[in-house]
Amino acid sequence: MATSIPIVDFQQYGLHIKNETEITNADLKKIGDKLIAAFDSIGFCYIINHGIPQDLIEKIFGVSKTFFDLSTEAKLKYIRSKDIADNHGYVEMGRESLNPQRPGDCKEAFNFTPNHAKFWPTKEVPEMQDIFHKFYDECKQIAFRIFDVFTLGLKLEDRNFLRNSHKNIGCDRNCTTIRSIWYPPLPKDGSIKPGQVRCGEHSDYGTLTLLLQDGIGGLEVCNKNGDYIPATPVPGAICVNIGDLMQRWTADKLIATKHRVLIPESEVLKNKGRQSIAFFIHPDDDFVIKCLDGSDKYKPISALDYLNWRFSLTYQ
């Protein structure tokens, strides 16, 4: 039974390796096997030596915090549209319940989906748009490299299958999103509702999620025993997990693990905010997800129809 989250080293295939063909197939396959073993055991792993520059990571955390520190009135000017399919902009405190059984999550977020992005807080945070675009591009590059090892680990015949089904990431007709999240210090005035948490139990909706978190901690991941174990921050690492669409695609060979962020017990941590940044990877909107094992365990559905159905459950 997994009691911790495995670490997968991308030293040989991170973005610092400019020539993707330098690595042998045998070495790629070794990384792929480790990745799939991690996803088989707990559905999560940490990737180290991924090659996304640390200064860019610090910058995206920095501009996000500058945005979240603005007045509520200023942030509300950039609010996410009520149209559930339009996933860009500011998500205010309590708006989402990732576990619909609980009150709204104690968090704020800023979502960026390139083909939905029509506004930015350029006056208040001039560099935000540029930094988000740069970070998005790095995440896309590492996602494609993760796909390369993933398809080998899964023994898919077509090695480009995942690259091809996600080829529009960052362009039109693909909903891959950066979500920068801010969990503010918790109020002491008793306004936290019974059952309210920072982020309710859920699994992610897409194929894979990449997550960077600051050093505060709080993310917990449900193992196969049903126990939540801490996903303790590993400095510089990207936490990667399987989403529901990948579970559906693999006809439940890979499981989208539930995870959550509770209210910390310690007073010291309650008084601290927490930041994380997720990159939710989705196939191209029109791509039809059919079980890869040829079974009809789940009926075929386009990536966009699936996502919009999931949004309709989150944003009531």
Ligand SMILES: O=C(O)CCC(=O)C(=O)O
């Ligand atoms: O903040 C975190 O560590 C996790 C956030 C998360 O799971 C999500 O937004 O889907």
Ligand SMILES: [Fe+2]
């Ligand atoms: Fe999540």
